[in-house]
Amino acid sequence: MMKALYYKTLENGVVKCKLCPHYCLIGDNEHGLCNVRVNKEGELYSEFFEKVTAIGLDPIEKKPLYHFYPGSTILSVGSLGCTMRCLFCQNYRISHPTPQSYDDSNLFTVKAIVKMASEQENNIGIAFTYNEPGTFYEYMISVAKLAKPTGLKTVMVTNGYINREPLEEIIPFIDAFNVDLKAFSESFYKSITNSRLAPVKKTISRLSSSKKHLEITNLVIPGMNDNYSEFEEMVRWIAGETGDRTVLHISRYFPNFQMQIASTPINILIDLYAIAKKHLKYVYLGNVFDVERDTTYCDQCHNSLIVREPGKTTITGLDKLGNCTQCGNHVLDHI
Numbered sequence: 001m002m003k004a005l006y007y008k009t010l011e012n013g014v015v016k017c018k019l020c021p022h023y024c025l026i027g028d029n030e031h032g033l034c035n036v037r038v039n040k041e042g043e044l045y046s047e048f049f050e051k052v053t054a055i056g057l058d059p060i061e062k063k064p065l066y067h068f069y070p071g072s073t074i075l076s077v078g079s080l081g082c083t084m085r086c087l088f089c090q091n092y093r094i095s096h097p098t099p100q101s102y103d104d105s106n107l108f109t110v111k112a113i114v115k116m117a118s119e120q121e122n123n124i125g126i127a128f129t130y131n132e133p134g135t136f137y138e139y140m141i142s143v144a145k146l147a148k149p150t151g152l153k154t155v156m157v158t159n160g161y162i163n164r165e166p167l168e169e170i171i172p173f174i175d176a177f178n179v180d181l182k183a184f185s186e187s188f189y190k191s192i193t194n195s196r197l198a199p200v201k202k203t204i205s206r207l208s209s210s211k212k213h214l215e216i217t218n219l220v221i222p223g224m225n226d227n228y229s230e231f232e233e234m235v236r237w238i239a240g241e242t243g244d245r246t247v248l249h250i251s252r253y254f255p256n257f258q259m260q261i262a263s264t265p266i267n268i269l270i271d272l273y274a275i276a277k278k279h280l281k282y283v284y285l286g287n288v289f290d291v292e293r294d295t296t297y298c299d300q301c302h303n304s305l306i307v308r309e310p311g312k313t314t315i316t317g318l319d320k321l322g323n324c325t326q327c328g329n330h331v332l333d334h335i
């Protein structure tokens, strides 16, 4: 248990959490909506500080990050809880924890994680992922602060539902972000995720202006967020707000948790891919076997730059500076 970083104690002992836009009001011995922040006698605590439910050395492509040290691996760490309540949650066992998930977690101190990451072969750093890392913010920032001076890279895979102040504090200690943009309508966010779209858009805008590496993921659920014109509006916004070189991952949904709609038809994903490519230079399909739409091509001369097959990434047309070997176009900043 660790004292939380962003909260205010009100006169009656109720605590107002200021970490995410829910601004939960939490009574004594009660938890916030994320289930992992608890009020103890007027103070807010991160209840599962240094408790890890999932840890492993993953390909960076799994985060997904496609333009950040392609072909590398990264020590990936997750804990418990989430600031959203997505009906289709793909990680609900740790995002919406039961007493059993608490029991299954293991203690990894801040120092232990950084030491482990430093000792792994072919590891570029530490990714905060699996569940929403905003819920273990104190752990994440402690690890990231210790890791950065050692040269380890840090990655945050997030739903983007975080307030401005904690976001500003974490930005200097994270090298790359992948933000889930789950849909482009407030009604979807409200009814399917129990959150709001506007704060997520603000996070994306801020990360883009920070010049940190940013990629965006959109999970497509048939009949829920696959309206072509709404999707195109979203892609136009991404291009206008963050630039047309921002990587977009269009990801296939599979039934999970409280949503049992059949998985996304491939033809819908292909149509959305074509729409996205009208506005963005780098678009990929996720959760499908499609080497063609998973390959990076030079946006100038269409040379094949990075080929991704299941479990294997091959750099085919980039030099050590991230330039296309055929036309010299600069494509990747991190290679």
Ligand code: SF4
Residues within 6 Å of the ligand: 017, 018, 019, 020, 021, 022, 023, 024, 031, 032, 033, 034, 035, 037, 082, 083, 134, 135
């Ligand atoms: S981080 Fe958790 S407790 Fe804090 S406002 Fe968000 S959901 Fe509520």
